[in-house]
Amino acid sequence: MTARSRRAERFTGRIGAFGTGSGTRVVLGLWERSPFGAFADAMIEDARGHRTLLAPRAEVADFVAATYSFDEVRIVPLRVWRIRGGLAVGDGMHDAGGGAAPAFRARLLAGRLTPLGRVLRAVPSRLATSPAWLTAVDPVARILVPGVRTAGTAGGGRREYYGVTAVRSIVWAEAHLDGRDLGAFGPLAPPVRFGFGSAPASPALVDLTTTVTR
Template sequence: MPFDSSAPPSGSRPGRDLRFEGRIAGFGTTSGTRMVLGLWDSSPFGRFADAMIEDARGHRILLAPSDEVAAFIAATYAFDEVRVLPVERRRIAGGLALDAPGLAVRLRIGPISPLGRVLRSVPPRLATHPGWLRAIDPVARRLQPGVRTAGSAGGGRREFYGVTVVRRIVWAEARFDGTDLGGFAQLDPPVRFGFGSAPREPSLVDVVTTIRERA
C-alpha cells in the first residue's frame, strides 16, 4: 500500500474532533456485492466522495480520491484492498451518480422515509452531538439491526453518526471492474468495514460524522 494508513490528516491532533458533513448512500445488489458511498460536502479534506465495497466473498475494497483521504479512512475502517483514484459524484435526473475508474453507480432517490420524518423533527444541533449519539445508540441498534450511532473506530478513535434525514433509494444499478453487479437489493448481510453497518433498507442519509482522535 503506497501510503501510511496510520497517518492523521493534516492539522489533526490528539483529542480533536474531526467533522464530516454530507450524505451516505447504502444499497445491495443481487450479486451479493454491497456498497456504501460517502458524499462529503465539508470535511478536514474538503469536498470529496469515496466508495466502500464488499463483495459476496467478503472482500472489502476502498476507493478514495487521494493518498491522504485513503490513509485516514483505512486507519479508521477495515479493508482488504485500497485503491487511490479519482472518485466523482454528480446529480442526474431523479437521483445521483458516482463514477471512478472501474466503477459506475446510478441511484434513483425517493421520498423521505417515516424514520426520516421522525429524525428531521430533532434539532440538528442535538441530533449531531456526540453525547446525544452515545445515549441513543442502544435504541438505534434495536430499531435498525446493524446500525450504530456511536462506537470505537480504528486507531483508537471514537466515531459518532448523527443522521438528520433519511430518504429511500428506490432503484440502483452498478458496474464494478467490468461486471454488472445485478439487480437492486437490500443491503444484506451488513457490511463489515467498521463497528456498524448502513441500514438494511437502501437509503440516502444526511449525516454529520464526528471522529474523535485518541487523546
C-alpha cells in the same frame, strides 16, 4: 501529535447504501464538507467477504483505512454528478470510445423521506450531531434499526459518532466495478463489515454528520 490529530474531525454529507444481485454491497460516501474538502468514496464488499475501499486521494484513503477495515485499498478519482431524481458517482459515466471502462460507477434514485427520516428531521441539527446525544441514543438505534450504531470505536484510540438528520429510501440503483455489472438492485444483506456497525438492510440515502474524536 499534529493539530489535526488533537481536534474532532467532522464530515458532513450523505451516505448511500444498497445491495446487488451479485451479492456485492455498496456504501457510497458523498462528503460536502470535511477536513479534506469535498470528496466521494466507495466501500464495497463482495459475496466472498472481500472488502475494498475506493478513495480519490492518498490522504483520504489513509484516513478512511485507519478508521475502517479493508482487504484492498485503491486510489480512484471519484466524482459526483446530479442526475434527475438522484446521483451518479464514479470516475467516468461513459466508456471513452475504444478506451478502458471506468474502474467504478454507480447511479441511484432517491425516494421520499422514510417515517424515521421525518422523525429525525424534527430533531435540531446541533443536538442530532452531538457526540453526547449519539452516545445516549445508541442502544435505542440498535433496536429500531438492527445493525445500525450511532457511536463506537474508530480505531487508534478514537471514537466515531454518526449524526443522521434525514433518511430517504433508495428506489433504484446500479453499479459497475472494473467494467462488470454488479447485478440487480437489492437490499444490503448480509450486513457489511467495514466498521463497528452496518447500514440499514433497506437501501437508503441518509444526510448526516460523522464526527471522529480522540
